[in-house]
Amino acid sequence: xxxxKDLGLVNTREMFAKAVKGGYAIPAFNFNNxxxxxxIIIAAAETKSPVILQVSKGARNYANQTLLRYMxxxxxxxxxxxxxxxxxxxxxxxxGDSFELCKSCVDMGFSSVMIDGSAxxxxxxxxxxxxxxxxxxxxxxxxxxxxGVLAGVEDEVSAEESxxxxxxxxxxxxxxxxxxxxxxxxxxxxxxxxxxxxQCTRDPKTGKLVxxxxxxxxxxxxxxxxxxxxxxxxxxxxVPQEYVDIINSNGGKLPDAVGIPEEQLRKAAKSAVCKIxxxxxxxxxxxxxxxxxxxxxxxxxxxxKYLGPARDEMKKLYxxxxxxxxxxxxxxx
Ligand code: G3H
Ligand code: 13P
Ligand code: ZN
Numbered sequence: 001x002x003x004x005k006d007l008g009l010v011n012t013r014e015m016f017a018k019a020v021k022g023g024y025a026i027p028a029f030n031f032n033n034x035x036x037x038x039x040i041i042i043a044a045a046e047t048k049s050p051v052i053l054q055v056s057k058g059a060r061n062y063a064n065q066t067l068l069r070y071m072x073x074x075x076x077x078x079x080x081x082x083x084x085x086x087x088x089x090x091x092x093x094x095x096g097d098s099f100e101l102c103k104s105c106v107d108m109g110f111s112s113v114m115i116d117g118s119a120x121x122x123x124x125x126x127x128x129x130x131x132x133x134x135x136x137x138x139x140x141x142x143x144x145x146x147x148g149v150l151a152g153v154e155d156e157v158s159a160e161e162s163x164x165x166x167x168x169x170x171x172x173x174x175x176x177x178x179x180x181x182x183x184x185x186x187x188x189x190x191x192x193x194x195x196x197x198x199q200c201t202r203d204p205k206t207g208k209l210v211x212x213x214x215x216x217x218x219x220x221x222x223x224x225x226x227x228x229x230x231x232x233x234x235x236x237x238x239v240p241q242e243y244v245d246i247i248n249s250n251g252g253k254l255p256d257a258v259g260i261p262e263e264q265l266r267k268a269a270k271s272a273v274c275k276i277x278x279x280x281x282x283x284x285x286x287x288x289x290x291x292x293x294x295x296x297x298x299x300x301x302x303x304x305k306y307l308g309p310a311r312d313e314m315k316k317l318y319x320x321x322x323x324x325x326x327x328x329x330x331x332x333x
Contacts, residue, residue: 002069003139004111008076009091011111011142012275015050015332016181016230019274024327028052028232029318030094030279032059035286035311037071038078041089043318045079047329050088052112052275055105056095069109088332092144094277102132106141114183118146122169129177137178144275147173148185150235162189167221174226181230181275184222186215188235192244192257192280200258208241209258216267223272231272237280238262238325240317246288250295257284262325269326276326282314289313 004011012026019026027044031037031053044051053075055068063071072091079087092112093105102113115132117125129145136143148165165184174182188194200209222231239259247254265276289310293300300306323329 001107002109004091004109004141007069007073007091007109008087008089009072009109009111010088011140012052012090012092012144012230013142013180015088015090016274018331019050019328020228020230020272022331023270024331025233025269025274025276026050026052026090026328027318027322027326028054028092028094028275028277029282030054030056030059030277031068031071032063034071035307036282036314037075039282039311039314040318041075041079042082043315043322044089044332045082045084045087047319047322048084048331048333049322049326049328050090050332051328052090052092054092054094054277054279055110056093057097057101059094065104065108073109084332086332096132099128099131099135102143103135106136106139110141112142112144114144114146116146116183118149118183118185122173126173126176129173129179133178133180142180143178144181144183144232145173145177145179146183146185146232146234148183150185151189162187164215164218165222167218167225170222170225174229181232182222182226183232183234184219186218186233187212188214188233188260190235190280192237192239192254192259192284194235194237194239194260195258197256209256211258211261214260214264214268219268219271219273226272229272230274232275232277233265233268233273234277236260236265236268236276237278237284238265239284240281243281243284243288247284247291250288250291252287252291265325266327278321281317281321285313285317286310 151162
């Protein structure tokens with residue numbers, strides 16, 4: 001049994017309470033490799049932003065769970081080396097799909113876990129979430145749950161249609177499960193294709209797709225039922241057009257990729273939404289940088305020469321998200 005406290009990590013309880021009160025959101029960035037982790041830590045240390053390092057089941061399978069855990073421990077030391085005296089770093093399991101997986105993460109030093117029972121019938125979601133909460137809380141590990149279904153792929157779970165969270169269910173769910181935060185469905189989804197072209201309008205000037213607005217009425221309904229309770233938004237990448245264009249003009253093919261406009265995320269961050277999940281934008285930043293090097297310098301074969309620019313681009317992206325979208329800069333001085 002490894003306690004996250006011995007690794008210098010923190011759980012989400014205090015940082016979420018401050019974020020809800022302060023009208024900003026904590027960035028939750030997924031990572032699977034060293035360059036992503038370096039970029040996240042440099043950006044968080046420079047901006048003094050609390051940060052959540054997210055590991056999906058797929059990331060655990062890709063990178064090895066033990067290695068990822070030590071990388072997170074190393075990240076705390078690295079943050080201090082960068083001059084961030086009191087880093088506030090959470091190691092979080094993203095989309096845990098079973099009690100066993102969540103337990104294994106708690107036992108290995110994660111400070112927060114998500115149990116995603118959103119695809120299950122309501123009562124089964126309640127029972128599974130409650131079981132995870134009872135175990136995690138023994139070790140002061142915080143638990144994120146999910147109500148409502150996001151369209152697209154959530155690790156191995158995929159849904160054709162999204163089902164918005166029903167505000168009338170949230171009080172019952174939170175009181176029965178004891179979860180510490182709740183992910184809701186208000187129209188976001190995972191990946192770089194969040195809306196079908198037929199759901200969007202076209203900007204007459206640029207010809208680019210303009211997505212429909214998020215269901216802020218559902219968010220307001222949830223906030224009314226659970227005043228001050230920490231709410232989480234998954235699927236919150238914006239799919240920056242500049243990256244899509246770089247990818248497409250350097251041999252890639254991402255037609256009609258579309259994300260959540262940043263103004264909508266800014267609005268969400270000011271509400272009870274206190275954790276915003278971003279993975280796809282980092283994948284796009286990395287892919288754009290790597291494709292550009294490969295296209296412009298076909299003779300290059302030193303990984304540092306293409307992963308270095310990828311890391312720089314991701315760091316720029318993370319810093320901009322922190323400062324210009326989430327507003328979490330300076331909140332972990
Ligand atoms: O929610 C999905 C995250 O972007 C993680 O994706 O399961 O491919 O690692 P992944
Ligand atoms: P994006 O695919 O929009 O980056 O969402 C990531 C996410 O929700 C991880 O849980
Ligand atoms: Zn997610």
